[in-house]
Amino acid sequence: MTAHHKMDKADSRNRLDDMVQGLVGSPMDRPDGPLKVSGQATYAHEWDVPGMLFGVLARATISKGRVTDVASIPLIGKDGVRAVITDDRLLRRPAQGGADEAPPQGSRQVDYFGQPIALVVADTFEQARHAANILKISYEPMANAAFDPEAEDTPTDKPEDDQLDQGDLDKAMADAPFTVDQVYRTPGHNSAAMEPHCAIASWDGDKLTLRGSYQMLNFNINELADALHIVPENIRMLSPFVGGGFGSKLGISPEAVSAALAAKEIGQPVCVALSRPQVFETTMRRSETRQHVRLACGTDGVLTGLGHECLVSNLPEEEFYEPVTQATHFMYGGKNRKLGIQVARINRTCGGSVRAPGEAVGMQVLENAMDELAEEAGIDPVELRRRNVPDRHPEQDIPYSSRRFIEALDEGAKLFEWHKRNKTPGSLREGDWLVGHGMAGAARVNILSEAKARVTLCADGTAVVETDMTDIGTGTYAILTQIAGDMLGLPASKVETKLGDTDFPAGPGSGGSWGASSAGSAVFLACEEIRKKLAEQIGSEETDLALANGRAGTGESMRSFADILDGQDISAIGHIEPGKTLEEWQQATYGSYFAEVAVNAVTGETRVKRMLGVFGAGRILNEKTATSQCYGGMIWGIGSALTEELVFDDRDGHIVNHDLAEYHVPVNLDVPQIEVVLLEERDALASPIQAKGIGELGICGAAAAVTNAIYNATGIRVRDYPATLDKLL
Ligand code: MOS
Secondary structure (H helix, E strand, C coil): CEEEEEECCCCCCCHHHHCCCCCCECCCCCCCHHHHHCCCCCCHHHCCCCCCEEEEEEECCCCCEEEEEECCCCCCCCCCEEEEECCHHHHCCCCCCCCCCCCCCCCCEECCCCCEEEEEEECCHHHHHHHHHHCCEEEEECCCCCCCCCCCCCCEECCHHHEEEECCHHHHHHHCCEEEEEEEEECCECCCCCCCCEEEEEEECCEEEEEECCCCHHHHHHHHHHHHCCCHHHEEEECCCCCCCCCCCCCCCHHHHHHHHHHHHHCCCEEEECCHHHHHHHHCEECCEEEEEEEEECCCCCEEEEEEEEEEEECCCCCCCCCCCCCHHHHCCCCEEEEEEEEEECCCCCECCCCCCCHHHHHHHHHHHHHHHHHHHCCCHHHHHHCCCCCCCCCCCCCECCCCHHHHHHHHHHHHCHHHCCCCCCCCEECCEEEEEEEEEEEEECCCCCEEEEEEECCCCCEEEECCCCCCCCCHHHHHHHHHHHHHCCCHHHEEEECCECCCCCCCCCCCCCHHHHHHHHHHHHHHHHHHHHHHHCCCCHHHCEEECCEEECCCCEEEHHHHHCCCCEEEEEEEEECHHHHHCECEEEEEEEEEEEEECCCCCEEEEEEEEEEECECCCEHHHHHHHHHHHHHHHHHHHHCCCCCECCCCCCECCCCCCCCCCCCHHHCCCEEEEECCCCCCCCCCCCECCCCCHHHCCHHHHHHHHHHHHHCCCCCECCCCHHHHC
16 A cells, blocks of 8 residues: 655645644654663664674775775785775765766776775774785876865866856946955865764675665665665665764765675675774765855845855766855845856865755855845844845745745844844953854755655554664654654554664655655655545544544544454555655745854954754654754854864875864864754645754854854954964954
8 A cells, every 4th residue: 555645736734733642743752762872772883793704994095096006915814814805896986865876986096095995804803904004005196186176277167057147246246335245265074973984794695785874775775786786676774773974874985885895705794894084084075165255235235136156176077066055046135146166176085965065054154244244234134134035036936935034033033132232343342252143044955855654553553664764863763753653643652663774665865854854754644544544444534533542433432443453454655755846936944043152352262152043944843853953053053163174185185184083073062052943834835744854954054153253252254164263363
């Protein structure tokens, strides 16, 4: 039984609003929480696979050239070393969500420092690590590597689909009484997921089982099949628990391909775990950006022109690029527009998606520029934004679906007491500390992704939800349990959600904030089908059906499921597909950030004192997990504003700060009390459950609230992120 639904029109079924069990929306604890805190949740490296060997990657120590020899022979058979795998397929780069093909890479070709060359397999991890360290790899280096994205002789190209030239921006700039024309830079970022990448491969004939840590299993088996030149039907992938992904596990990385190749060749299971430096150097990075922003407005503060032209980087021939202008296209009005992206081709670790690719750094800079324009025009920054909310998409002339941006601005200003803020930069001092206030807008595109889930109402009165969807720390186990519980009239304790196994129906995976609304919709549709079947069995209509605490009926006569089902389970698959509503409406989530900072006048050190985020993201499925996502995003915003920065060696492009000791993510002491407010919203155009994505919204612009506050405190505009103390003295 499959219930298929395509989002071609608004879906105004509002049944989740008054469910008897009251689970959806409630701040229910994660059912997987106790397993995680008691060490019983099995992460990638913790599977006990009998006969498992260990592989460690040996990686390039040059940045461009060709491998001429890998001296494996002297190592094999000694000190537990079983094999040195140098199969060309191992050179495959980590792929990005969306592309099913292995990225191009010539045989034995080296494109960046840290690229995997071989996998050394031994009886123990320590033996493999030692052998990988002493393995001699010979190269024929090439001299024409490029490391600086902004150097004149660095090759660049412009993705055709991402160039917009509308009206005459130069003229708008020349004619406007108020303008901003500035260049901003954001550095490279690492995902820094807590769990490093790991894969354990075992073969049974031509069937491969891969236990790993990935975000999008259904897509990942296709990638792996493509890399290994086998069919995806022969692969089972398991990722029931994922210790954070943040984009770095959207695609498979070298650990998966190399483990699979080695296990096949040796005939025993092989585990490949990356060290933290390997995660930094060998999986992927967020591109650094140079962003040229031009804004023009009249005396009324209404934008007449908007320019956002960006330079990002990636390896030669890679398709992915940081989509910096993604939200700029629809966020604010302005008739004359020039938006574009240029990609510099450099020899650094592969560029890829790191949490909220596009908006995380694009909104950050756009919201800095809006702050500068507010000051130029002498208009309150909240008010300037209010005045520039377009009625229709300024480029495509399509309407917006739900958008509570103005409410988020107003509610934020009220709760933060924005009217009491410091109004003159550099004028508020408490001892050695300069205090300042700043705000920014938030926006992230909303995506619905094709998803399937199976729900079974069992004869014993319990229910099981099954999909290969993942829970990367976001709360999927909780929300799918809540949806099924409400729809089937069962308490959460009677619903078991099983995830992260490609033997289950193909879910949407966790990425781009689409996971909860997409997987949740699939579960919702499956449950609707079960309700119809139940109604049939008691001789009623689905619309008249009442379900509560494991009993069904039409009001007066409620019978237990066990009684109705009479030993027969009811199972249904829900299948959601995106449709016309995604093309005919601009769908996005919105919000606002407000921050108070103190900058030490002597040392230049910044302390965020308080921070507020107000967000509208459609139906909130679980208040606790949604709020936690927003906390995480805003904390990342603090990191982007103040500390996070990949540092590359100019001579060979290698990452200098390749671990969490040198790449600084915020720790407890860096983070103040953060307040998150979720606005009531329903979006019937977004999904049958009227939810939109919230996962990444909390970071999209967050850093700008901090740096705008730093300007307000000190009078210094930092346009080269991060705003480290040397820039504030
Ligand atoms: Mo996200 S960066 O699409 O996992």
